[in-house]
Amino acid sequence: MRDPYEVLGISRSADEADVKKAYRKLAKTWHPDRNAEDPRAKDRFSELSSAYEILGDPEKRKRFDRGEIDAEGKPRYAGFEGFGAGGGPGAAAQGAEGFSFGFGANGPFARRGPGAGGAGIDPSDLFSDLFGFGGAGRQRRGPQSGGDLRGEVSITLAESVSGTSKRVGLPGGKALDVSIPAGIADGQVVRLRGQGIEGPSGGRPGDAFITVRVLPDPRFTVEGGDMRLRLAVTLEQAVLGGKVRCPTLDGTVEINIPPNSSTGRTLRLRGKGLPGSGGKGDAGKGDLLVTLEIVLPPDGDPELEDFLRRRRDRNG
Numbered sequence: 001m002r003d004p005y006e007v008l009g010i011s012r013s014a015d016e017a018d019v020k021k022a023y024r025k026l027a028k029t030w031h032p033d034r035n036a037e038d039p040r041a042k043d044r045f046s047e048l049s050s051a052y053e054i055l056g057d058p059e060k061r062k063r064f065d066r067g068e069i070d071a072e073g074k075p076r077y078a079g080f081e082g083f084g085a086g087g088g089p090g091a092a093a094q095g096a097e098g099f100s101f102g103f104g105a106n107g108p109f110a111r112r113g114p115g116a117g118g119a120g121i122d123p124s125d126l127f128s129d130l131f132g133f134g135g136a137g138r139q140r141r142g143p144q145s146g147g148d149l150r151g152e153v154s155i156t157l158a159e160s161v162s163g164t165s166k167r168v169g170l171p172g173g174k175a176l177d178v179s180i181p182a183g184i185a186d187g188q189v190v191r192l193r194g195q196g197i198e199g200p201s202g203g204r205p206g207d208a209f210i211t212v213r214v215l216p217d218p219r220f221t222v223e224g225g226d227m228r229l230r231l232a233v234t235l236e237q238a239v240l241g242g243k244v245r246c247p248t249l250d251g252t253v254e255i256n257i258p259p260n261s262s263t264g265r266t267l268r269l270r271g272k273g274l275p276g277s278g279g280k281g282d283a284g285k286g287d288l289l290v291t292l293e294i295v296l297p298p299d300g301d302p303e304l305e306d307f308l309r310r311r312r313d314r315n316g
Contacts, residue, residue, distance in 0.1 A: 001071040004051035004064070012065070016058070023052040033185050034224060049189065056191075059145055059204065146199035146206040153178060153210055157217040158249045160184050161275060168210055172197075178210050183275045186214035219247055225286030226273045232295040233257060235304070248272045248288055255290065263294045 005012055008022045026048050028034075035041030054073055055061050063069045070076055151170045163182035169175050176195055184190075189209050196206025221228040231246055241259035245252050248269065255267060266289050273286025297304075 001047065001050060004054045004071055007047055007051035008055065010055075016056075019052070019055045023048060023056065027052075031185055032187070033222075036224070057207070144200055144203045146197040146203060148196045148206040149174070149208045151176075151208065151210050152213060153180070154213045154215050155180060155184075156215055157220065157222070160186075160212075160214045161249050170208060176208060176210075180212060184212050184214075186212070188212050220249075220288075222274065225275075226289060227286065228289045228291065230293050231290050232293050233261070235294055235296060238262070238292065238294045246290055257292065261292050263292060266291045 001007075005014075008019065008026065010018055010022050014022070027045065030041050030044040030048060032041045032045055050072065053060070054064050054069075054071065060069065060073060064071070067076060149170045149172070151168050153166045153168045155164055155166065159180070161182060163180060163184075165177055165179050167175055168178050174195075176192060178190055178192065180190060189211050192208040192210065194205050195208035198205045216222075219229060227249075229247070231244070233244055237244060237257050238261045239259065241257050241261070243254045243256055246255045246269070250272065253269070253272075255269065257267075258265075269288040269290060271285045272288035275285050
């Protein structure tokens with residue numbers, strides 16, 4: 001993965017607010033829902049999320065800046081090349097208790113140890129440097145941060161527009177009440193700082209990351225910020241026109257059907273789509289596109305049939 005600073009397009013001196021601002025701007029631009037026809041969008045959005053996971057966490061950012069973790073958040077273990085005392089392959093230095101390591105006389109971990117008989121390291125020194133604990137005479141580096149927890153929650157399309165609160169179960173039996181903001185999109189992640197695994201020896205707890213899944217609504221088809229709905233109308237309403245009730249995410253509204261409307265005619269309800277689309281609808285919302293579908297009585301209509309039969313005979 002690329003350098004997270006390069007991914008977010010910010011300098012290393014950027015403060016926390018600049019990091020968040022850059023991520024939000026790019027995430028909105030590259031969200032897959034807004035770039036359905038661009039195959040790069042999903043990978044670009046994933047790269048942005050990974051970069052923000054590093055730079056949006058002050059502790060992880062410090063560790064990355066110090067070179068302790070890479071751009072994917074994995075620890076960097078440098079200096080393990082050059083096995084063997086004196087750099088020769090297969091040679092190893094004998095340490096205390098017969099524990100043998102072959103890290104090379106000139107490697108960054110090599111040092112002379114009592115009774116080593118050559119270049120080598122004390123295993124306790126190696127692992128204390130990597131993981132923060134040591135053998136006799138060494139001090140701990142300080143409290144370690146705890147691990148992160150990840151969970152997932154499903155919400156309805158209407159809840160994604162208005163916002164909601166959900167109880168979410170996490171690994172280990174922990175459950176949290178999660179406040180989900182209005183306008184959230186499918187696949188976005190809510191971060192709860194300090195709600196992860198407790199750090200050892202008083203270390204800072206990790207965070208909880210909740211992935212939000214927006215369930216499809218059987219009534220609506222989402223197209224970017226707009227939505228589509230097929231609305232059944234009677235033959236009488238289609239021919240004569242009139243008011244009919246139409247569902248929206250905000251509730252049911254009355255719409256006016258123009259006379260002589262055929263099946264397939266589409267009416268636009270401005271501002272009744274999804275928020276944050278940047279469209280021309282009310283308050284930045286998308287629109288609801290209502291396509292009419294003429295439905296005949298399931299059991300037939302003798303009067304209508306008689307009328308049409310006489311009309312057919314009259315018109316040949």
